Amino acid sequence: MFAYWRQGFTVLVLVLAGSVWAPASRAGTEAAPIDTATIEKNRKANEACFACHSAAGIKNPPKADLDLANKLKDSRLEPALFNPADHGVMDCRQCHAGNHYDPYPHAEVGKNETAPCTECHAAKVMRLEPQFNASVHAKNEGLKEKFTCNTCHNAHENIVALRLKDPHKIVAQDNHGCLECHNSDLTFAKFAPDGEKTPGVKRKRPDIDTIHDWLPNTKLHWNAVRCVECHTPEVAAKKMLSHEILDKEKAEKKCVTCHSANSTLKVRLYRHMAKDEQQRLGFTNSVILSNSYVIGATRHPVLDGIVIGLVILTLAGMLAHGAIRIVAALRRKGNKEQAK
Amino acid sequence: MSERIYLLPLWIRVWHWTNVLLIITLVVTGISLHFADPKLPLVEFSLAARIHDIAGFSLVAVYGLFVIANIVSGNWWQYVPKPPGVLERCKVQGKWYLWGIFKGEPHPYRVSEEQNFNALQAISYWVIMYMIMPVMLLSGLIFQFPQLAPDRLFGFDGLLPVAIVHYLTGAAIVLFMIAHIYLGTTGKTATSMFGTMITGWHEH
Structure with a gap:
């Protein structure tokens, strides 16, 4: 112990x-x-x-x-x-x-x-403050004053990714911070600004599933990735995710940002596991695959090469066969005409 | 005038062309998903995912109807290569595809109402429709209900083997489709077999 x-x-x-x-x-x-x-x-x-x-x-x-x-x-x-x-x-x-x-x-x-958190985390807060100030949480009227670090980060329970390790646990912990408000009318109302067209009347919480209905397999995403994978700006390798939370207009909507061989998940949810990436058993992004099969991102280049090769061979074989048939038919026709 | 027989009832033709539409849709969207890359824009990913799901479920339904209709009509018997001499007939057929066809030799197998397919056709259709297709559909269904897949396997997400089986069986169907379309040109004329699949009538 x-x-x-x-x-x-x-x-x-x-x-x-x-x-x-x-x-x-x-x-x-x-x-x-x-x-x-x-x-x-x-x-x-x-x-x-x-x-x-x-x-x-x-x-x-x-x-x-x-x-x-x-x-x-x-x-x-x-x-x-x-x-x-x-x-x-x-x-x-x-x-x-x-x-x-x-x-x-x-x-x-x-x-x-x-x-206040700055008592200990002064340097970090100083670095993150401009990001937070650009965030939807600071830009909505009257919201900035209501926000503290603890609004999203549970100071009593949070564990950093590197110690938590398991991406599922990281996702559950971090999404809890978002969903505590965005999935609860009661908590959302405590922070909600007035509606743009309804001054004096608080903005209603949009249903989390409805506003994400464009996202296929929505529920699977809730358990596999964090809200901030899409709702934060592009992040460079080895850099921390920004505290600028993006609204739905600015949030990432291109699926291939994650669902491709060069998946951004490598520098986001799986950032803490980057050093473990060894393309295990030949899989691209095997560290991601150890947790989730992410179509487009967790491929096997050799297997893909074999499949593409077989398709090319079959096509080439059929084309060659067809070409020989045509040439042979033309020659037979020519021979027949000659015989006449 | 050449002799002709009514070979393919309406339900088989409707099933076949529905299959064509669904499988081409699934192949295009499947490629868009598996090889997803910002530099390879085929069908936009989320659209491809939705279309693939709908087309996939439709193919499951169409396959279910195909199996039932096959049992009820007795058409399943067409897919069984009948002994004796199956291997010999395969050899003759293979030899014709690899050599005889170039020399203009007549087709070694005469299509009949009792036996629509030559031995190689019967075997390959049987393998595709009763072995590969159900595995492809089943693995696709598990994708829809991932809780059915093992949680983890060999240190990877348990969906991985399901994904690989789905990918490889899908690829096998693509290979079959390429060969199938091409061999469709080996009838009496290059288009006569396609005509048969539209009208149901086969010309000897």
């Missing part, structure tokens, strides 16, 4: 360089990796929070008459989901102003003093 966390954290800090920033780095500079002892210490400290802020805590409150089911309906978390998450190595109080949360009942002011 201990080794797992050590390994998890090493990957988190060393490979992603900046995904997790240590609590001490309030100035926004990259921190040194958190050692396993600190992680254990944080976990132990978090147990005090989970004693109430979890399903088990609500069921069996540490004190009687706490009415936790009602009070904590919006602030409960499961250790089983939080601990493996990217932020699961941290102490809850590193983001949730510790001085207000130590005593009970917690001071009301603490709720408004949750540390």
Whole structure:
């Protein structure tokens, strides 16, 4: 168990360089990796929070008459989901102003003093901000102010692709961030701007299946790729996906962008597996094929060569046969006329 | 005037030309999907996918009707190469295609109402219609219901073997179609066999 966390954290800090920033780095500079002892210490400290802020805590409150089911309906978390998450190595109080949360009942002011993501992710936020500002989420009137990183990225549960590895899990996690609003009238209404033709009346949520009805096998796509594969601008190899979320007018609609040998999926959903690509058993994009058969992208050049070769041979054979027949018939005709 | 017989009832001709339309549609859209590339614009991908699905389901229905009609009418018997001497007849037929036809020798097999096909035709039609076509259709159906395919196989998506079987059987049908169309010109005249498939009448 201990080794797992050590390994998890090493990957988190060393490979992603900046995904997790240590609590001490309030100035926004990259921190040194958190050692396993600190992680254990944080976990132990978090147990005090989970004693109430979890399903088990609500069921069996540490004190009687706490009415936790009602009070904590919006602030409960499961250790089983939080601990493996990217932020699961941290102490809850590193983001949730510790001085207000130590005593009970917690001071009301603490709720408004949750540390912003920039406290640790300043450099990243600075880099991503222009992208976000160009995003449909910032351009729609009144929307930008309602958006925080946490609107899309669940800080308590998200795990970066490199650790999550399995593309199906990455798709499920990332699409959940989009569908939480775009597939829920209730949540969508909290963010929705007024309709263009109906001032004062909030824009209605378009049905997710209806607006994608041009996309064949829609449901298959929901499980196999992320919304952002099409709803973000073109991305260069080894670069991170943009935070500029594109609306339906600008989103990718050319199927061959993914469904071709030079599939963009290589630098998107499968970016974290690029180094594993070895054209296994001769298949193009075998890393994609290890997860999904993507017609047009996951081909076998040798098999294609054999099939094309056979078609050419058959055509050539038929044409040659036909040509010989014609020549032979003409010669017979000529011979007959000569004989006359 | 040459002797002629009424060889092909209306339902076989309608089935055949429906097959022609559907298979050509499936081949063109299938190529557009499998060899999808921005530099190879045949049919736009999403359109090709929709057409391929519709044409595929139609071909499944047409094949189902073909099998039923074959059983009811007894036409299935035409596809069975009848012994004795099947191999010998195949040899004679093959020799004619490879040599006799160039010398203007008469067709070695005389078509009859009882036996429409020569031995090579019967065997190849049987293989295509009762072996390759059902496998191609079944693998296409599994594509529509991917939950029927294994989840994973040899470290790849379980749909891969289904896709390969579909691709190769489809390719086999393309090869058959090329040869079939060409051999259709080997009748009494280059167009007489096509005429038979339109009118039902065969001229000896």
